[in-house]
Amino acid sequence: MSERRGIAWIIAIIAVSAGLGMLVEWRAPGISRYAHDWLMQLRGTLPVPDDIEQRVAEILEERPALRWDAAVQEILEDTSDGAA
Secondary structure (H helix, E strand, C coil): CHHHHHHHHHHHHHHHHHHHHHHHHHHCCHHHHHHHHHHHHHHCCCCCCCCHHHHHHHHHHHCCCCCHHHHHHHHHHHHHHHHC
16 A cells, blocks of 8 residues: 555656646746757857868759758758767
């Protein structure tokens, strides 16, 4: 009986915590954006490759329908993956 009561308390605590978290996010939706911005600031700036223009041109030749900013984003993601 005591074990069931303990499990019930754990489930109740988890449910209340999840409900409070959802309430806070609903009432203050900017919290997630603020946390994202804060984490990006902690990460710092991404190193920009010296040959970015050449790499963008190569990507756009391979996939002409791709926008140039998407090609730059792809290069920067590859750079950040390599730095991590």
